[in-house]
Amino acid sequence: MTSTSEPFEAPGTSTGVPGAPPPQLVRSPLSDGEWHRLHPLTPLLRGGLFLIVVIGIVFANLRDRLVFIFLPWLAPDIEDEVGEWEGAEGDPIDFIIANNLYVLAGLAVLGVLIVLVAVFYTSWRFHTFRITDDDVEVRSGILFRTQRRAPLDRVQGVNLTRPMIARLLGMAKLEVVGAGADANVKLEYLSTANAEAVRADILRLASGRRLGMTSGTAAPRPVGRAAMLSQTVGREITGLIEGPEAPVAELESVVHIPVGRLVASHILSMSTLGLLVAVVAIVIGVSQGVTWLLFGFVPAIIGYGAYWLRSIVRSLRYAIAPTPDGVRITFGLFTTITEIVPPGRVHAVEVTQPILWRPAGWWTVRINRLTGRSVADSSTDQFTTALPVGTAADVERVLRLLQPALPDGERALVVQQGMFGPGEGDTFTNTPKRAWWIRPLSYRRNGFRLTGDVLLMRRGVVWRKLVILPLARLQSLGLYQGPLDRASGVTNVRAHVVTGPVSPFLAAVDRDSALELFDDVARGAVREALADRTHRWAQEATDAAAVAPAGSTAADDAGDVPSRFGPSTSEPPVAVVERASAGERDDTRRASEGTPSEEDRT
Template sequence: MSEPIDPSAAGRPIDPSAAAPPLDPSAAAPPLDPRTPDQPLDPRPVGAPPQELVRSPMSDGEWHRLHPLTPLLRGGLFLVVVIGFVVANLRDRLTYLFLPWLAPDLPVKEIEEWEGAGDPIDFIVANNLYLVAGAIVLAVLVALLAVFYLSWRFHSLRITEDDVEVRSGVLFRTQRRAPLDRVQGVNLTRPMVARLLGMAKLEVVGAGTDANVKLEYLSTANAEAVRADILRLASGRRLAAAQAGAPGGARSRIGALSQAVSRGITGMIEGDEAPVEVPSSVVNIPLLRLAVSHVISPATVGLMFAIGAIVYGSIQATPWLLFGMVPAVIGFVAYWVRSIVRSLRYSIAPTPDGVRITFGLLTTITEIVPPGRVHAVEISQSILWRPFGWWTIRINRLTGRSLSDGNNDQFTTVLPVGTLADVERVLHLVLSGVPEAEWPLIVREGVTGPVPGDSFTDTPRRAWFLRPLSWRRNGFRLTPDVLLLRRGLIWRRLVVLPLARLQSIALHQGPIDRLARVASARAHTVAGPVSSGLAAIDRDAALQLFAEVSTGAVRAASVDRSHRWAEVNA
């Protein structure tokens, strides 16, 4: 840290004896690297993370290959399925040709059809080319294994103090890099087959479309350690103090290498996923509640009405409508079952590096949303859920995926269905920067309101015809930290927008709005399922909101350090 400059010292001669303290010849100088004489010797590779911040042997700044069984999960399973399909369809014929004593009762007519088909199998049998055919099949298998090996051999990753890099490809090389200071989260996915083999895949969520960096596959224990290292490095803990007695240099590298080999061999032998410490969830969703919430959802009820109308119309005049509806019904039932299965084993819990959300029965997905990565929160309730007091919570966040990706929704729903107490617990996690004094107003007025003495600015009575059912509930409230937008009667919604991550705000006014002296406001955030617009608010109140949000967003962004959460907690 530099010393302040004294203006009065300008122009005075410099005293050489005071320019630097006298050198102590007995002081030990740090060892120098002969290749760079001006630099002290550093046992770490260039760009390697501080060893006191990382736990995985793969987080040493060097290039590492992924799990040896990665080709099996990325391409080998497809090959196994193809071989199984061929064998299943030619089972009887292959048995008759190569193991005739196991198939003595095959009909003569079926055998004659095989022999008269003129396919390659008949040609091989007629010309006695068994060895040639076997050699060709063996060559194809060897070629496929060679391709799988090369794809694994040329697929490597590196974790430095600034980036996560992945390079892949044999003929066409690809290298992707995710800056750690732009990491929006790290998702850990364990498909069913990968779980049986003790493997998982990591997805480092970037800050743009198709910006994610995928690490497929790692052992489960190593994947957890790598994820913790990435989040720890992204949190701002670059200059943490070294632990007392931590080994260094070549000795630590040899130890890290032996640990990596030991973990790889253990993961291949044991197979089952290693036990991972999971924090206790603050919300538990009973299976019955989950199933009933899907049954009485508006989508399900609407589909039942549509099916009833089509069946009635088919009976009366046009039967072909019923057949045309079958694919849509099958697709919806598949989506409905997938939604329930995906929500099983749901848990949400706080961790030092953010909110940990886990869901999925067959394929388990665990994501950690670091602080400062939530741009908008929506608490909503349909009229069908109102007798049960159930709510759902969705967020806008950067997922790093394409907008056309059908899996985006599973990364934006942080509470599939929960009670009001569940809502409050989840809001405390995803909006940790909100002062404690604001929570009673957010829950009592924003979620369940309006109430007597409400502090929201609602639609004026003169504009009731623009929102005839919800004008008493349609309003906003601005605090120094968040903007609250409340709307809807049949479908209640409360949108919470942290000012520190608000991009901009706009006002709109059409001809009918001008006659009623009202306007519509829309706050701009990252793309997502949360709609941040509010219509039919008083014109003067909208202008005041525009000015206050503009000032408040700049102020909140200038003091916000939640994206470097370790610096805040230090």
């Protein structure tokens, strides 16, 4: 195994390592299929900062005593407390002062620091990773070894996080999002340049590209460590003021959120109204002598204010743009997070408008996707908001990125009828009037529409919501009917997708329409799943170009490959599935009606 320290490593060429990626597909020397170590300053960020905080707390508590020991002339009035220190029993610090054991205590502290530094260094030496043409592997642990592997064909996204301290040092944390709970593989930390190059290599390999894709950029000249650190700190301080630098060869954001709109969107919320009601209740209660309200609600108000400010800061410098490997979403002021969601990784999209945002015409877009994190992880929410606040035009631009296969006509229908409907010429199947009492406010808006490859669910009046479900990502569809629903001839529809903030649920749907929808979704989901190739989103073009005959282009032959992004000639198997599904339904209907099938009659 060859291990080298990152980032002070000369770019390599083809190494001939088994499973190594093709050298034409990778730009970073860390993507050569061999084992590498993380940045040498990784122990400082992972454990050193915690140690510095502990030392700071100790020094703050022992400030007076340390001044008396090392700088007694700066605090002449402190001698009166020395007698109390020496008379105290059971305090090790007082025992050291009383017995003049300063040298021995200093040696003990130095020994502890040496042990901690040795542990950090050994942990860094044993923490290695490698990138092959099939997966990303990480090995860690000293006594108990752990090895994690993320298959490239199951990558749900690659996140690049730059905390403030790491950002000043020119370092970043790379997280490969896997398909499962606690399935992410983290590379923390790499230099920012290497992290961006490694992220591009992982996405390029995960896309299925197998043709030579060379990069015209030359390897940077190695510079001294001190000069590199000085340049990095200066550049990142400038970046905190002017904003992070834009990634090379990537388009600008299609949506720009003004700071005033972002702040106003947080003020115009139901939680803010609840906060105002709590403040008024506290004022009235304290004026009437009920002082316990002050101690009970003030900490909650302070906590909400901190959460409110953190949400605004985290949404600053929001940007969303298309890339060859998916949708790039960037946000954050001090801690910058950049995530790339490859095609086909979005399982559900929800467009929501609270009633307080309606005069301003603002909407928010959230998605369900596999984040590779546990449900208890509070940082999951920041990876499920595709648009914090935007206009209808912003929503249409974001939907164009999240659902590129949706035709322009259907996308216009989503905005006109799905978001603002119902209106004249409404094509949604809505709740029947006989069931108005189940949804008395929203029964006119409550409805669904099935297109060629997506299922639309529209509901709500106080909170207008539109759910967009790609059939290729749909897990199942369920119909639920209670006794009151049965009496009204309606049923409830729930689509099952991966866990997230989007809840694809629709109540009070006509029973016969729901049964027809159930059959249509079953056929559509099978058809779209057969035609879906987004797990290797670039493999079709490369394969078509590799086998293209002379005088033809890859685009001419790409239409023969089943794809959501172009024509498909996979009708025969789909037709077979549809005929099989129709036959199964006929047999089920005969069984329920008591009519014998062909086999029974034979």
